[in-house]
Amino acid sequence: MQPKSPPNPGRRKFLIGATSAVGAVGIAGAAVPFISAFNPSAAAEAAGAPAVADISKLSPGEMIIVEWRGTPIYVVKHSEESINEIDKNLERLADPDSDTDVQPVYAKNKYRSRKPGISVLSAVCTHLGCAPKYYPELGVVDFDTEWQGGFFCPCHGSKFDLAGRVYAGVPAPDNLTVPPHYFKSDDILIIGEDGDVA
Amino acid sequence: MVTRLMNWFDDRLPLTATIERHLTKYPAPINMNIWYLAGVLLVVVLVIQLASGIWLLMNYEPTAEGAFASIQYIMRDVEYGYIIRYMHTTGASAFFALIYLHMFRGMMYGSYQKPRELLWVLGWITYVLLCALGFTGYVLPWGQMSFWAAQVIMSLFGSIPYIGEDLLTWIRGDYLISGITLNRLFAFHVVLLPLALIAVVFVHILALHEVGSNNPDGVDVKKYKDEDGVPLDTKPFFPYDVMHDLYAIGVFLIFFVTIMFFYPDGGGYVIEYVNYEAADNLKTPEHIVPSWYYTPFYAMLRAVTFPLFGLSAKFLGFVVMAAGIAIFVALPWLDRSPVKSIKYKGVYSKFFLALFVVSFFVLGYLGTVTSTPGRTIAAQIFTVTYFAYFFLMPIYSKYEKCKPVPERVQLG
């Protein structure tokens, strides 16, 4: 026996539409856990807790690496000489006044630091995330003939000055990020929080 | 006995019919040449990768703490573990070498043209899957190169305007590459991507057997058939092709095991030396170089050093690199030539195909060395010539003068 053609096409259409809509909502709902599970887990977020560094033993020109949220943070104590010469090659920098918002307000100054003489910089190259290397020496280096000291990224050759300001004409678009930080005392640096005076 | 068994199966499953259609009686053009071996060898390598991969998995530990040590354990303490591992690393390079040859064959003989567009698209999907497999697999040993390659490649997503940073954190599952990232890439490498690859290869071959193989002359062999409906210019796959495929597989395996036994590092190309150092999230190696099979695209990424149309150089580089891989899929619609095979196409097609090959190799080389201003300019020029092959094709393939195509295939 031939099945009769549906008596009420309008109703069929409605039912197909309603079923599809409910199905779509179901699929969207089911997608939520699959998509959300990709976000940083609670443990990964907790690992974002502030890092503490003792900078009492840091002598001028020296750098220590502190790990915060799994990323390297460079803490550099500058020498008197390099602080005085910080304005020397402004014309080679892409953003000398730190106009791009990659630092807390308290680091938006020409040293890009909260405490003059101490730079706290995220060592994640703003190009594709390698860790730039610290080259404090001045003069002729492998990658520059008039090097003023700073950071050089081995991955694709981006250059930054001692304050973490990016050179013009290199792949990295922005200055190195200054993470939130404050000095609990003269010797204790806390990375990851702004402290009271934000 | 055997016949009765087969009958029993045939009543329940199209067994004989399937074997005849896809293997024994598949009509293969009589003028197929050495370029037609890459496909079979790809299947062989797929099997090698599956087998060696499953065996590696028996001792590999997918954690940031244990991964590097477990690879050393496989290399030193597991009996023949080093052979299993070298089989897999050599297989990865062989896979890419063959897939490039296989794709180039298609480009030479116009195998992507009607009616093989879908076959070509399916092949291209396997290529993209293979790129993803190569990348995810490379991260698993958790050496210095694994870590920093993952960091750089995943950071590319961070360059997408507006959503980039959030997307990047979502993909990584952390604020920098970490064990969490390793675990998800592991899940992709051992489950998702291989399953997808097997499925697409299967459909690729189904599609091939629907439309039939092309051949070096690019003529339609189905035009002239004998009284049984078998195309005249073809021979059955068994025994003719099976025999010479077996021979080719033998020769291929000789090369394969030579590398596997005697040159497992491939001079630093098959396994990169920096990866003998465990991942260190605080220190980037001096030179980071991708595996050789991605270097042409890596060179394109680095070639874009200037912002354009308000988009950052780094995002544009990402787009150009992705386009370099994606553009192949458009070939069936870029080629306006009435002729399939390069043999009968005009001089422009020949010139641009040659230019494409040169560009591919030069970019491949530039991607392995550190960049200097001169090399960056070279990379820019060859990126342009690489794309010229594709983007100018609708013009040169339409207006050039082709040679007459014979009615039947040519031997010799």
Ligand code: HEM
């Ligand atoms: C895992 C990867 C792949 C496997 C295992 C595979 C396997 C095969 C096999 C066994 C054949 C028949 C033998 C031959 O003609 O060489 C074939 C044909 C073909 N493949 Fe693939 N293939 C793969 C990837 C690709 C890719 C990446 C492309 C192109 C983007 C592609 C395009 C084609 C075309 C156009 C043909 C027909 C060629 C002709 O008849 O002239 N394949 N493939």
Ligand code: FES
């Ligand atoms: S990651 Fe630093 S220059 Fe590319």
